[in-house]
Amino acid sequence: MAGAALGLVPSNIRSLIGALVALPCRFYQWRINRALKNYYISSLPFLKTPPNENPKESRDHFQQMLRFAQKERPKELNIHDIGTRLLIANFGTFHPTAILATNPILKVLDSNPEYNTISILRSEISKVLAESNGVWSRTAIAKMIRCDSVLRETLRINAYRARNMMRKVMVNNLKTEDGIVLPKGSDISSSPSPFKLTASCSMTPSSSILSAILAFVNQVLPTLPTSKRNPMTIKARLRISALFPRVLNICRLVMASTLVLEDTSLISSSR
């Protein structure tokens, strides 16, 4: 939300707006730091001994973060910085993992009546574990080929994000096979999800509607300043003073680019 808000305001007041928008986040961080304080203080004495020397020292992620700060970033060994790091770590690891771990379970249950998935996977898991004497090792997990296939298939159908990594155009006047000119410096990315879901899907717009939209894109793109042509970053570069005269064309451009590059049947196909 903060990113979206900042993208819509002039750059000279972004620091002020950003600080205001981030106030709830600061409040939650203060509460987390307060809850974390006792645990942080109780963990500090272990840092006086070498790692793994004291059997009472916790080996959790938090203690590893303290060890890293002690060794690499001594200035950040304080409750505020450690609390911030913990928040970032949680946001970056807990939520994606929870999301990615939920879909395979649902996928297995969904496919079980037709493919007997649970029984097949259990058979493989038991066999691999028996070979490794019941030890859950990385090598043993890697031998679970069918489990791996289920996870990959789940990621194919239920990927976390529909868009792949952004690429920057490094040459002048790069033209796609559909005739769209991509100015140098543009950031582009595609949405591969539709093509994973629909075998008959094609990048070439075949309907008259998509052809009309493509023609619109080709018509509008050259009329915009080079710095404003990129539909991915165009919203972030808006100024409030210029918002209303341009917003309609910009919305059209973003929508048209989306429809040309993406399969509009994505949502219904994935459900």
Add this chain to the structure above:
Amino acid sequence: MTLAYTLLNYEIEFPEEYEGKRPDVTWKGEVLIPPKDATISVRRRVDAADDG
């Protein structure tokens, strides 16, 4: 490993009210969110090996 451990040690199934169909996912912009209110029935397997 989570998937393997769960399948090996627990019986899981959809609640009866789902009628065998998985709950829909939600798209928020470009991000796919699993159904937040989805539930599954979980029961520890009696014959599960004690693997940890």
